[in-house]
Amino acid sequence: MMTRAGRDAGEPGGGPDGVAPGVEFQRVSKAFDTGSGRVGLRELSFQVPPGSTAALVGPNGVGKTTALRVAATLVAPTTGHAFVSGLDCARAPARVRALLGVSLGGPRSFYWRLSAAHNLAFFAVLRGAAPVRAGSLVRALADELGFAGALTAPARGLSRGTLGRMAIARALLCDPDVILLDEPFAAIDASGRELVWDALRRRVDAGASVLIATHDLTVAGRCDAVIRPAT
Amino acid sequence: MRGASDASTCYPRCPRAPVVAAAFLARAAAIYASYRLRAVMGVVSLASTLLGCLLIGRLVSAAGSGFHERFGLSYEAFAVVGVFVHGAASSGLRAFRASVRREQLRGTFEQLLACPLHPALLVTTSALGGVLCSVVGGLVALEGVSRFVGLSRIVSLDVAFPVLLYALSMSGLGLIAAAVVLIHKEGEPVSWALSMLTGILGGVVFPVELLPAWLRSAGALLPTTHALALVRSVLSPGSPYPGASFLSLALMAVGLPVAGAVSLCAAFRRARRDGSIGHY
Numbered sequence: 001m002m003t004r005a006g007r008d009a010g011e012p013g014g015g016p017d018g019v020a021p022g023v024e025f026q027r028v029s030k031a032f033d034t035g036s037g038r039v040g041l042r043e044l045s046f047q048v049p050p051g052s053t054a055a056l057v058g059p060n061g062v063g064k065t066t067a068l069r070v071a072a073t074l075v076a077p078t079t080g081h082a083f084v085s086g087l088d089c090a091r092a093p094a095r096v097r098a099l100l101g102v103s104l105g106g107p108r109s110f111y112w113r114l115s116a117a118h119n120l121a122f123f124a125v126l127r128g129a130a131p132v133r134a135g136s137l138v139r140a141l142a143d144e145l146g147f148a149g150a151l152t153a154p155a156r157g158l159s160r161g162t163l164g165r166m167a168i169a170r171a172l173l174c175d176p177d178v179i180l181l182d183e184p185f186a187a188i189d190a191s192g193r194e195l196v197w198d199a200l201r202r203r204v205d206a207g208a209s210v211l212i213a214t215h216d217l218t219v220a221g222r223c224d225a226v227i228r229p230a231t
Numbered sequence: 232m233r234g235a236s237d238a239s240t241c242y243p244r245c246p247r248a249p250v251v252a253a254a255f256l257a258r259a260a261a262i263y264a265s266y267r268l269r270a271v272m273g274v275v276s277l278a279s280t281l282l283g284c285l286l287i288g289r290l291v292s293a294a295g296s297g298f299h300e301r302f303g304l305s306y307e308a309f310a311v312v313g314v315f316v317h318g319a320a321s322s323g324l325r326a327f328r329a330s331v332r333r334e335q336l337r338g339t340f341e342q343l344l345a346c347p348l349h350p351a352l353l354v355t356t357s358a359l360g361g362v363l364c365s366v367v368g369g370l371v372a373l374e375g376v377s378r379f380v381g382l383s384r385i386v387s388l389d390v391a392f393p394v395l396l397y398a399l400s401m402s403g404l405g406l407i408a409a410a411v412v413l414i415h416k417e418g419e420p421v422s423w424a425l426s427m428l429t430g431i432l433g434g435v436v437f438p439v440e441l442l443p444a445w446l447r448s449a450g451a452l453l454p455t456t457h458a459l460a461l462v463r464s465v466l467s468p469g470s471p472y473p474g475a476s477f478l479s480l481a482l483m484a485v486g487l488p489v490a491g492a493v494s495l496c497a498a499f500r501r502a503r504r505d506g507s508i509g510h511y
Contacts, residue, residue, distance in 0.1 A: 122254055
């Protein structure tokens with residue numbers, strides 16, 4: 001596995017002055033202009049240092065997924081700043097995305113007419129893997145997460161649990177520095193969960209930051225830190 | 232630290248555009264091959280279009296209008312070129328907005344946008360399969376039907392060059408259409424208006440010379456008008472080369488893709504601000 005950003009150049013601080021490597025939110029708020037005056041996120045601040053896991057927990061609508069989308073550069077914060085490996089998500093979105101592994105859409109976010117292997121190899125190439133390496137990369141991840149037997153099957157025929165593991169495999173493609181997962185264990189059975197935790201732990205030990213949005217307190221209990229956005 | 236300099240344009244994990252294009256093409260081919268009925272429907276549509284052109288051509292010939300003497304081609308040939316080139320361009324144009332819309336509905340759009348790709352590159356390569364199918368399919372169909380309407384070999388470098396300029400122009404408009412879909416999701420007016428106006432003003436089924444002067448001026452703003460004038464002049468030996476049309480089309484082929492990329496980036500910024508990228 002690759003070494004992580006921050007370690008490469010021996011910069012413990014990682015980014016601009018006062019910004020830690022990993023993920024950092026500084027008073028991030030997001031208000032949605034939907035006519036209802038809904039506020040998606042209220043002044044959220046936290047840090048997830050490299051080599052650690054954190055869980056975003058709270059009731060529905062508190063902004064867990066919105067926080068992940070802000071970090072993934074898919075939503076711009078109304079106020080405040082979000083940083084990934086010291087880079088401002090609003091100012092350098094493409095550079096931030098190059099460091100991220102993301103699972104947001106769950107089981108539906110695949111091409112159902114393609115095989116599992118083709119789906120993952122496609123995203124591997126888009127994440128920068130050499131096309132000739134994509135197949136072996138996918139096979140290795142499928143072995144690690146326990147769905148190698150499903151690789152040749154069309155995605156439309158796979159169980160939700162297998163699609164959930166595929167979604168996590170996609171987030172782990174190309175050894176990202178920061179891994180963002182939205183309810184990753186929702187459809188995965190107990191043995192599958194252990195495989196996923198083992199895979200995440202290996203990345204964390206190598207220096208990755210993992211941020212998980214969940215309302216499952218047993219998942220949160222296994223993380224190094226718990227973040228509770230204000231309601 | 233990796234990725235610390237914003238001035239650099241090549242990111243450590245950003246794939247190259249040709250690699251991305253190849254990945255999207257392979258994906259499009261695999262998905263297309265899995266829907267067999269659609270290919271059959273394409274062949275039926277082609278046959279019915281050709282039949283319509285032939286019947287109208289016979290009608291015009293029977294009326295003894297002197298069409299060939301005046302416009303350099305028989306009416307069947309004139310209409311077949313117009314209908315096939317316009318049809319290919321329209322479906323190529325729709326490929327851009329359709330690719331965005333399909334990804335939104337499939338739930339894959341956010342995952343694609345989470346990859347380290349420029350939005351314009353993402354949308355362009357995502358639509359590439361549809362655009363290539365339209366352009367290559369249109370040219371092959373035109374070549375196939377050419378002998379039925381008295382045309383010699385159509386697919387040549389002389390025809391390919393204006394078609395390339397035309398495809399670039401329409402790609403720019405396609406990006407603008409995709410930008411509208413990104414914000415408004417349904418009800419995209421750009422390709423709708425273009426298809427409708429082009430059918431009337433672009434010289435698709437009748438010569439633009441028959442239009443009133445003010446409508447002819449409006450038609451000159453459409454890439455189709457110039458592309459068809461160029462293709463028909465190549466297919467009609469002895470007719471003067473429409474240099475003004477070449478210049479207009481070349482300018483559109485440069486300007487419209489830039490305008491499209493700028494529109495798309497502005498739309499992405501707005502969708503990120505609204506938090507509506509994943510909506511449909």
